[in-house]
Amino acid sequence: MARILLVDDEVNIIKTISSILQDEGHVVFSSGRGGEALEFLRKNEVDLALLDIWLPDYNGIDLLEQIKGLYPETAIIMISGHGSIDIAVRSTKMGAFDFLQKPMEMERVITSVNNALEQARLRKENLNLKRGVYTDDEMIGTSAGISEIKGIIDTAASTNARVFITGESGTGKELVARAIYRRSKRSDRPFVKVNCAAIPNELIESELFGHEKGSFTGALSRRLGKFELANKGTLFLDEVCTMSLSAQAKVLRSLQEQQFERVGGNETISVDVRVISATNLDAKKAIEDGVFREDLYYRLNVIPIVVPPLSERKEDIPQLAEYFLRRFSNEHGVGEKEITDDGIGMLAEHPWPGNVRELKNVIERLVIMVPRDTITAQDVQNHLEHDAAEKASRGEVSPLKKAREEFERQYIIEALQQAGKNVSEASKKLGIERTNLYRKMKQYGINPEDL
Numbered sequence: 001m002a003r004i005l006l007v008d009d010e011v012n013i014i015k016t017i018s019s020i021l022q023d024e025g026h027v028v029f030s031s032g033r034g035g036e037a038l039e040f041l042r043k044n045e046v047d048l049a050l051l052d053i054w055l056p057d058y059n060g061i062d063l064l065e066q067i068k069g070l071y072p073e074t075a076i077i078m079i080s081g082h083g084s085i086d087i088a089v090r091s092t093k094m095g096a097f098d099f100l101q102k103p104m105e106m107e108r109v110i111t112s113v114n115n116a117l118e119q120a121r122l123r124k125e126n127l128n129l130k131r132g133v134y135t136d137d138e139m140i141g142t143s144a145g146i147s148e149i150k151g152i153i154d155t156a157a158s159t160n161a162r163v164f165i166t167g168e169s170g171t172g173k174e175l176v177a178r179a180i181y182r183r184s185k186r187s188d189r190p191f192v193k194v195n196c197a198a199i200p201n202e203l204i205e206s207e208l209f210g211h212e213k214g215s216f217t218g219a220l221s222r223r224l225g226k227f228e229l230a231n232k233g234t235l236f237l238d239e240v241c242t243m244s245l246s247a248q249a250k251v252l253r254s255l256q257e258q259q260f261e262r263v264g265g266n267e268t269i270s271v272d273v274r275v276i277s278a279t280n281l282d283a284k285k286a287i288e289d290g291v292f293r294e295d296l297y298y299r300l301n302v303i304p305i306v307v308p309p310l311s312e313r314k315e316d317i318p319q320l321a322e323y324f325l326r327r328f329s330n331e332h333g334v335g336e337k338e339i340t341d342d343g344i345g346m347l348a349e350h351p352w353p354g355n356v357r358e359l360k361n362v363i364e365r366l367v368i369m370v371p372r373d374t375i376t377a378q379d380v381q382n383h384l385e386h387d388a389a390e391k392a393s394r395g396e397v398s399p400l401k402k403a404r405e406e407f408e409r410q411y412i413i414e415a416l417q418q419a420g421k422n423v424s425e426a427s428k429k430l431g432i433e434r435t436n437l438y439r440k441m442k443q444y445g446i447n448p449e450d451l
């Protein structure tokens with residue numbers, strides 16, 4: 001099923017072509033005017049547009065140019081009347097896939113439409129492949145936690161089962177969702193993401209299920225919701241626990257029945273959508289607090305995946321750091337940089353409250369800010385501290401004091417290690433009293449036996 005926009009002022013053409021394309025299983029929207037078509041495209045995505053060359057308010061070539069500029073992924077076929085073939089040919093040079101000449105033969109229309117859709121799909125796929133050199137897709141790590149998740153991803157990908165991903169912010173929940181999608185049978189169909197937390201409550205239903213024209217103030221035209229856009233594909237409900245209760249009720253119903261109505265509409269729409277959800281909240285607690293429906297939770301949570309915080313899989317940190325280093329050196333064109341073992345060690349000991357996202361940001365900053373090829377422990381320390389100080393100035397976690405303490409803790413651990421766990425010797429190295437060092441070790445929970 002594709003979404004196709006037909007722009008022609010001849011009512012008969014609209015009727016005939018619409019019914020041919022609908023019979024082929026496509027959803028067809030139509031308009032007799034160029035301005036109206038552009039207005040429609042501003043709010044709705046289509047895969048293909050068929051444009052008449054002569055429109056009452058628009059020159060079809062201008063319209064082609066505008067649509068190509070605004071929505072380059074939309075395929076376009078021009079429709080030409082008698083005597084406008086030259087223009088039609090010119091239009092293919094401007095990016096139109098094909099042109100159809102009136103009177104149109106049914107078979108020719110179907111073939112051209114199918115070819116255009118196939119080409120658009122391949123182009124999209126290619127684009128993704130190209131971007132894929134360093135997309136955010138590769139899941140790095142060999143810790144027990146990540147290995148287990150990779151196993152579940154493989155199992156889940158071959159089914160249509162709903163997956164519920166939990167984990168702290170920045171641990172890689174979206175990465176997991178996309179990995180499942182990419183390995184699934186639905187990988188050639190859309191992956192549609194809804195960030196439930198970012199959408200105001202009063203708009204979430206319309207966002208998910210779409211609305212009919214005039215269903216509420218501001219609903220100027222029909223709009224397809226994410227469920228409909230994700231048909232045959234995968235819908236990723238991010239921050240699902242933050243959805244309004246009425247939207248949750250509607251999501252629950254649409255999952256049970258695999259169908260729904262658009263806001264303000266009567267037509268029942270059937271969809272085939274695989275749902276993957278994620279949250280960084282404690283779902284059980286959200287249920288207790290009455291903000292998340294328990295029945296919805298059980299519907300969504302068929303395959304649970306818990307992504308552990310980075311501090312619980314420190315052994316992945318060196319690999320992640322090397323990966324981001326290679327990637328950002330490449331992206332910023334600064335030549336291959338490396339980090340010393342001490343630098344890596346310091347990264348491995350950082351608590352990473354912002355998880356992988358924070359590590360990624362720190363490495364990117366190091367790549368940009370350190371002018372040498374080798375990044376040292378001192379560089380790492382400067383930038384970790386910088387990070388914490390910056391957050392503190394924005395009123396976020398890790399005030400400067402915390403960063404200093406973390407550095408101090410790390411420094412003491414290193415001194416102890418170098419001194420073969422001998423506290424007296426370490427205190428000499430550090431230039432402080434032995435008792436003072438004991439006090440600090442207690443404060444930071446450092447046990448020489450664990451080193």
Ligand SMILES: Nc1ncnc2c1ncn2[C@@H]1O[C@H](COP(=O)(O)OP(=O)(O)OP(=O)(O)O)[C@@H](O)[C@H]1O
Nearest residue numbers: 136138139140169170171172173174175280356357
């Ligand atoms: N194991 C990993 N390997 C490589 N990159 C990773 C890994 N885990 C996370 N990342 C990267 O870290 C960043 C954050 O990951 P992601 O957006 O998936 O986190 P999230 O759990 O969805 O966070 P939030 O709850 O804040 O939305 C992304 O750029 C992602 O590509």
Ligand SMILES: [Mg+2]
Nearest residue numbers: 173174238278
């Ligand atoms: Mg996320």
